[in-house]
Amino acid sequence: xxxxxxxxxxxxxxxxxxxxxxxxxxxxxxxxxxxxxxxxxxxxxxxxxxxxxxxxxxxxxxxxxxxxxxxxxxxxxxxxxxxxxxxxxxxxxxxxxxxxxxxxxxxxxxxxxxxxxxxxxxxxxxxxxxxxxxxxxxxxxxxxxxxxxxxxxxxxxxxxxxxxxxxxxxxxxxxxxxxxxxxxxxxxxxxxxxxxxxxxxxxxxxxxxxxxxxxxxxxxxxxxxxxxxx
Numbered sequence: 001x002x003x004x005x006x007x008x009x010x011x012x013x014x015x016x017x018x019x020x021x022x023x024x025x026x027x028x029x030x031x032x033x034x035x036x037x038x039x040x041x042x043x044x045x046x047x048x049x050x051x052x053x054x055x056x057x058x059x060x061x062x063x064x065x066x067x068x069x070x071x072x073x074x075x076x077x078x079x080x081x082x083x084x085x086x087x088x089x090x091x092x093x094x095x096x097x098x099x100x101x102x103x104x105x106x107x108x109x110x111x112x113x114x115x116x117x118x119x120x121x122x123x124x125x126x127x128x129x130x131x132x133x134x135x136x137x138x139x140x141x142x143x144x145x146x147x148x149x150x151x152x153x154x155x156x157x158x159x160x161x162x163x164x165x166x167x168x169x170x171x172x173x174x175x176x177x178x179x180x181x182x183x184x185x186x187x188x189x190x191x192x193x194x195x196x197x198x199x200x201x202x203x204x205x206x207x208x209x210x211x212x213x214x215x216x217x218x219x220x221x222x223x224x225x226x227x228x229x230x
Contacts, residue, residue, distance in 0.1 A: 003079075004086045004167065005159070006150035013093030018101045022088070023081050026129055029069045030077045045070060049125025052116040063125075068108040070127035072192075080129045086149070087133075087140045094143065094216050103208055107135025107201050114200025118183070131197040134175075138205020141168040143213055172202050 033041055050067035054060050071077035092100035111131025116122075140147075145165040152159055179195035 001154045003082060003152045003154065004149050005082070005152050007086050007090065007164070008144070008147040010090045010093040014096045016089035016092040016100075017097045018104070019084065019088035019092045022104070022129070023084055026069055026071065026077060026081060026084075030071050033070065045072075045125050045127060049127045050112050050116075051125045052119050052122040054123075055116060056120055064109050064112050065105065067112065067125070067127050068105075068129050068132050071129070072127055076128060080133055083133050084129065084136065088136050090144060090147070091136060091139055091212075095212055103139070104132050104136065107204050107208075108132030110204040111135065111194075111197040111201030115194045115197035118196045126194050126197065128194070131194065131201040134198045134201030135205035135208070137168055137171065138202040138207075139209035139212060140164060140205075141172075142206055142209025172199070175199055175202070 033044060036044060048063055048066040048070055050063040051060070055063070071080065088100070088104075091103075095103070108129070108131045111134060112126060115126055115131070141164060145163070147164040148161040149164050149167045150159065150161055151167065175195055175198045178193070179199050182195055
């Protein structure tokens with residue numbers, strides 16, 4: 001298993017207030033979930049998770065937002081927050097905090113809509129920040145394709161660098177393969193992963209990434225990790 005643990009930084013720009021605040025909010029909500037009994041957790045998830053069947057029947061639209069702040073377990077939230085910590089700050093540094101939070105929330109909503117499109121009758125609540133984070137990854141791929149991603153190969157405890165275009169390219173290809181695979185599955189949600197939310201969020205991020213790059217092309221440059229640590 002390979003995990004991203006760092007990247008080249010943008011010099012100057014806006015402070016990543018929302019990028020880090022989102023990590024704190026998601027973590028606090030998860031700790032609250034963790035404190036609840038099994039019955040109350042189920043009620044909490046059913047009340048604030050995005051259920052496709054209900055949304056298509058005009059109910060609980062607010063869950064398109066609230067579902068982004070819920071997670072199903074420790075691995076779920078740790079993985080999501082790690083990706084958010086590595087990839088979100090550079091984007092916020094370039095476009096500003098207000099623009100970033102609007103982009104993040106819309107990315108999550110678009111991801112949920114794509115998931116609902118492929119699972120219109122599902123009564124299983126969708127939870128997690130991965131749709132919005134996928135939008136962040138898509139934008140990062142376009143904005144910083146040459147940025148070096150510091151990754152940890154857990155099985156060997158080895159650390160090395162790979163270009164963002166390589167790391168994120170493999171990530172989205174894996175998701176597309178999995179997403180196509182579940183289309184022929186009799187129980188497409190059996191994996192417990194909303195693959196098409198990832199794909200939809202990533203595609204939205206790629207589109208926004210091109211727009212951002214055209215508007216802010218002179219605002220930022222890479223700072224290598226060695227420069228950043230000096």
